[in-house]
Amino acid sequence: DGATRMQNLIEDLLAYARVGRSGLVPVSTDVGTCANAATAQLQESIAESGAKVTVDAHCSVLAVPAQLTQVFQNLIANALKFRGSDAPEVTVDAQREGANWHIRVADNGIGIEPRHWERVFAIFQRLHTRSEYSGTGIGLAICRRIVESFGGSIWVESKPGSGSVFHFILPGSGKAA
Numbered sequence: 001d002g003a004t005r006m007q008n009l010i011e012d013l014l015a016y017a018r019v020g021r022s023g024l025v026p027v028s029t030d031v032g033t034c035a036n037a038a039t040a041q042l043q044e045s046i047a048e049s050g051a052k053v054t055v056d057a058h059c060s061v062l063a064v065p066a067q068l069t070q071v072f073q074n075l076i077a078n079a080l081k082f083r084g085s086d087a088p089e090v091t092v093d094a095q096r097e098g099a100n101w102h103i104r105v106a107d108n109g110i111g112i113e114p115r116h117w118e119r120v121f122a123i124f125q126r127l128h129t130r131s132e133y134s135g136t137g138i139g140l141a142i143c144r145r146i147v148e149s150f151g152g153s154i155w156v157e158s159k160p161g162s163g164s165v166f167h168f169i170l171p172g173s174g175k176a177a
Contacts, residue, residue, distance in 0.1 A: 015070075015138075015142055024064045024066075024067075025064075026062040026063050026064055026150050027062065027063075027064070027065070027173075028060045028173035028174075029060060029061055029062070029063040029064070029068055029173065030060050031059050031060065031061055031068070031092075031094055031101065031103060032055055032056075032057045032058055032059075032092075033065075034063075034065055034069040034071075035055040035057055035069075035072045035076075035092045036055055037069045037072075038069050038070075038072035038073035038076055039053045039055065039072075039076060041069075041073055042076055042080065045077065045080050049080050049083065049087065049088050050087035050088075051079075051080055051083075051087055051089070051090060052087065052088070052089050053076060053090045053091075053092075054089075054090070054092070056091070056092065056094075057092050057093055057094035057103060058094070059096070059101045059172065060172065060173040061103075061170040061171060061172055061173055062150060062151070062170065062171045062172070062173050063150050063170060064146075064150075067149075067150075068150075070142065070143075070146065071142075071143045071146050071147060072092065072105070074139040074140065074142060074143050075105040075143065075166050076092075076105065078107075078109075078139065078140070079105070079107035079109055079164075082107075082109045082110050082164075083110065084108065084110050084161070084163075086108060088107060088108065088109065089108045090105065090107045091105070091106045091107075092104070092105050093106075097169065099171060099172050100152075100169050100170060100171055100172055101169070101170055101171075101172050102168075102169050103168050103169075103170065104166070104167050105165070105166045106163065106164070106165040106166075107163045107164055108162075108163040109163050109164060110160065110161065110163075111158045111159050111160040111162050111163055111164055112156060112158040112160065112164055113158075114158075117155070117156050117158065120140050121140045121141055121143070121144040121154070122141060143166075143168075147168045147170065150170055150171065151170075151171050152168055152169050152170040152171065153168065153169050154167065154168040154169075155168075
């Protein structure tokens, strides 16, 4: 068990370190395509949890497609993991804000107390013990690093027991989705 945790930690640290160093330049990227790709990668967990994931994001942003997919994969996986007693419901949507797109990933999970809203994006910050929820405490730090590498920002709003909404702003690509 310890060796597996260490391997996961090393893999997550490498992923964190690689953000912004891939040499890949942000290009026009369809948000809905990336969110759907993340959903497809999580299909087994979605089926096991009885989750419903809805993607309604018809826009293009400047991003590295694989990295934007990773952001969605981390956020949706967290929604599946940190769920309440009801089947998880996750909604991905987007709306234009000037030259940018405001993207939201909303869930009906256990929520996060306001005093932890900033802390959850710091590397190695866990709000729960490993016996309660698995993970390395790096996933949201990776999300922040990716979004910021594209010139965007990310934050969360949440109410304990009522779910969370992860927001991020990314520059629009100027192309229709």
